[in-house]
Amino acid sequence: MFATMLEPRLVQTTFFKNVLEALSDLFIEAHFEFSRTGLELQAIDTSRVALVALVLRAEAFNHYLCDRGLSMGLNLADMAKAFRCANNDDIITIKAEEDWTDTVTFTFESPEDGEILEFDFDFVGSNGVPLEIPEYQESEYQAIVRMPSAKFMRICKKLSSFGDSGDRDPVVIISVYKERVRSFARGKTGTSTTVCLQTQTVDKPKEPTLIEMKEEVSLIFDLKYMNSFSKASTLSDQVTINLSSELPAVFECKIAELGYIRYYISPRKEGGMQNLGDEMQRIAKEDKMQNEGDEMQN
Amino acid sequence: MFATMLEPRLVQTTFFKNVLEALSDLFIEAHFEFSRTGLELQAIDTSRVALVALVLRAEAFNHYLCDRGLSMGLNLADMAKAFRCANNDDIITIKAEEDWTDTVTFTFESPEDGEILEFDFDFVGSNGVPLEIPEYQESEYQAIVRMPSAKFMRICKKLSSFGDSGDRDPVVIISVYKERVRSFARGKTGTSTTVCLQTQTVDKPKEPTLIEMKEEVSLIFDLKYMNSFSKASTLSDQVTINLSSELPAVFECKIAELGYIRYYISPRKEGGMQNLGDEMQRIAKEDKMQNEGDEMQN
DNA sequence: CGTCCAGGAT
DNA sequence: ATCCTGGACG
Numbered sequence: 001m002f003a004t005m006l007e008p009r010l011v012q013t014t015f016f017k018n019v020l021e022a023l024s025d026l027f028i029e030a031h032f033e034f035s036r037t038g039l040e041l042q043a044i045d046t047s048r049v050a051l052v053a054l055v056l057r058a059e060a061f062n063h064y065l066c067d068r069g070l071s072m073g074l075n076l077a078d079m080a081k082a083f084r085c086a087n088n089d090d091i092i093t094i095k096a097e098e099d100w101t102d103t104v105t106f107t108f109e110s111p112e113d114g115e116i117l118e119f120d121f122d123f124v125g126s127n128g129v130p131l132e133i134p135e136y137q138e139s140e141y142q143a144i145v146r147m148p149s150a151k152f153m154r155i156c157k158k159l160s161s162f163g164d165s166g167d168r169d170p171v172v173i174i175s176v177y178k179e180r181v182r183s184f185a186r187g188k189t190g191t192s193t194t195v196c197l198q199t200q201t202v203d204k205p206k207e208p209t210l211i212e213m214k215e216e217v218s219l220i221f222d223l224k225y226m227n228s229f230s231k232a233s234t235l236s237d238q239v240t241i242n243l244s245s246e247l248p249a250v251f252e253c254k255i256a257e258l259g260y261i262r263y264y265i266s267p268r269k270e271g272g273m274q275n276l277g278d279e280m281q282r283i284a285k286e287d288k289m290q291n292e293g294d295e296m297q298n
Numbered sequence: 299m300f301a302t303m304l305e306p307r308l309v310q311t312t313f314f315k316n317v318l319e320a321l322s323d324l325f326i327e328a329h330f331e332f333s334r335t336g337l338e339l340q341a342i343d344t345s346r347v348a349l350v351a352l353v354l355r356a357e358a359f360n361h362y363l364c365d366r367g368l369s370m371g372l373n374l375a376d377m378a379k380a381f382r383c384a385n386n387d388d389i390i391t392i393k394a395e396e397d398w399t400d401t402v403t404f405t406f407e408s409p410e411d412g413e414i415l416e417f418d419f420d421f422v423g424s425n426g427v428p429l430e431i432p433e434y435q436e437s438e439y440q441a442i443v444r445m446p447s448a449k450f451m452r453i454c455k456k457l458s459s460f461g462d463s464g465d466r467d468p469v470v471i472i473s474v475y476k477e478r479v480r481s482f483a484r485g486k487t488g489t490s491t492t493v494c495l496q497t498q499t500v501d502k503p504k505e506p507t508l509i510e511m512k513e514e515v516s517l518i519f520d521l522k523y524m525n526s527f528s529k530a531s532t533l534s535d536q537v538t539i540n541l542s543s544e545l546p547a548v549f550e551c552k553i554a555e556l557g558y559i560r561y562y563i564s565p566r567k568e569g570g571m572q573n574l575g576d577e578m579q580r581i582a583k584e585d586k587m588q589n590e591g592d593e594m595q596n
Numbered sequence: 597c598g599t600c601c602a603g604g605a606t
Numbered sequence: 607a608t609c610c611t612g613g614a615c616g
Contacts, residue, residue, distance in 0.1 A: 084459065
């Protein structure tokens, strides 16, 4: 009836499950673009503070057919729901019909128990209009931190358990100085600080924590963005964080040699945003003090 | 003081817990009838679309005494609450006193921690008037589907996570054709379809999916009824679904050789009910299209 | 602001 | 199947 124009087929259901669970809290919809070279996904959150880009080369798919490019916006919550229904070893087929330009079909096949699950997703938002993602050079960043994603997740977990002071969106202050990276959050009745030192290369050849610093930098982020990236960071062993006081920070997770997922997160401006009050400045001030304290200890 | 007229005693607290949790959402009250041969329970939902019948032979009870028959209507939500308080290994005693014709006493005994819990339930509704349940022959149905209850539950779960379009009661279209059964639901921004093929007997001697079809059939049901039955279907490994465009569908769960729980559910009539609008017809139409599409693929 | 119910994760 | 977390309602 209709010709099949696009049919990437892949086995890693878990991969997309993880991605969708990570994204769907924060991002309502995403722009998907399938092309001969692979998949590119982009989304921006409602407050336009964070932007996520996922790139997955065709080789990442078990089987990838793509006759012509297809660009579409999809609702992420619905997709997450759909993928939750899938078994881990299902074969997934994504199909768009030739003349059917407002719907895409995801099929989950479970050969052994003879079950075929099919979802049609309506296109949403501004289809065909991918976001403009600026390309920054590594050299533009004041500090670049690499660490095991497990470590990053642990830090986020601590911060979010502690940093909820109840009266505003929890934030974290990330500072890099003297080959260490510090995460600071304020809770109801105290503060929490995690300092990660650069690992000695002799100690741990695998999973090192590396800190390249051109200049000290200290930035404030909403914890919710960190948490979302933290979920996504299960996709790889290592995360990379690029920090600059001038540019959006980049939190990146490389997916083998097959692609990456990257969050561009604008730091909060102290006093610049309506919901940053005196308290925010006090935190920043304390933070500075602690910096100085650390230096004294050395 | 009063003679104990009825004293069925059983250990399977979990059994009744499950039944009550399944029923109490949908059915306000149920008619209980204890007789020498066992228990029969019947209930009809407020919109009179679904009817449930539970039959449990005396042998299903650990210990069953019944001097004379007792017929009573009881509030299911209250009973569910009571059973929630019971431990799984409690001994339950149901007692009605001779001259006490408007109350029944449920006692939960936990021998090890010496706790006795007692509930008195007032009779409600039209006591002594069981519902008329028509007896249909299997031969009257256009299609009979048997499948593992786990599979049925999975399908219901999928449908209800996806099929909530927000603006009306979620429904499912169940179709049988060509030795497959298809469940279709529409969500906010897409649709979900599950196709179950008949399992090959060589593949899985246990827990097969069997489809006996005399004629293709496609029916619309409110998801809430399916979900209620889905909960009850934990009582057995296998469920049986009898479908006909003329009769109420029967969803049955056999309880070993000891009884069964059976839902009689009237399908929605397209266009016949006030809350079936154009959309419903569109779904049915799409559904038909998909049917035809499937056929072309064969 | 606290309570209750539903959904998801272990 | 149970427990915990998040969201909705009173």
